[in-house]
Amino acid sequence: MDGRQAAAAAQVLVVMGVSGSGKSTVAALVAERLGWIFVDGDSFHTPEHVAKMHAGLALDDEDRAPWLARIAVWIRQRLEAGESGVIVCSALRRVYRDVLTGGSRRVRIVYLEGDRAVIAARLAGRHGHFMPAGLLDSQFAALEPPAPEEHPITVSILAPPDALAARIVAHLARDGGTWA
Structure with missing residues (x-):
């Protein structure tokens, strides 16, 4: 496959959901199964925004805009380089997902859906993460x-x-790479 063909075949999955839904764990497993690059979108946060969340303060749209833009650049770079990848990003609102996908059919949203009680129980048992359980309601x-x-x-x-x-990978296989 030449460079143009590889770039045209590249795909990126954005694994989204509220904090505690298992995004990082599931996304890493999907990337491993597919042999794709994996990145946690939290690594694109500035130290100031991590500190803000650690202090129990929710990020607003002004805070999120540069973070989403950095993730969108990473996605675009993967596609242009012909490298498929999986990235984690809460992507809670449609406008955020629109920034990330950039209208490309080669960027696919994977939504980890769960109810508040299950996720709150998970967060209560999680230690060492900058996102406190107190921000779950805002998410x-x-x-x-x-x-x-x-x-x-x-x-x-x-x-x-x-x-x-396994379900996500099977879904992709059923789709045959055509996501439209």
Whole structure:
């Protein structure tokens, strides 16, 4: 495959959901199964924004805009280089997902769907993460689940991470790489 063909075949999955839904774990498993690059979108946050969240303050749209732009650049660079990848990003609102996908059919949203009680229980047992459980309500308040026209892959978080990754990979295989 030449460079143009590789670039045309490259795909990126954006694994989204509220904090505690298992995005990083599931996305890493999907990337491993597919042999794709994996990046956690949290690594694109500035130290100031990490500190703000650690202090229990939710980010606003002004805070998120440069973070989303950095992730969108990473996505675009992968596609241009012909490298498929999986990236984690809460991407709670449609406008955020629109920035990330840039209208490209080669960027696919994977939504890890779960109810507040299950996720709150997970967050209560999580230690060492900058996102405190106290911000869960603000995440659910901002959440706009992907609409059908976004062609999302939606999976319930009630299954173990390995099973979720298998479902996502199977869904991609069924689609045959055509996501439209």
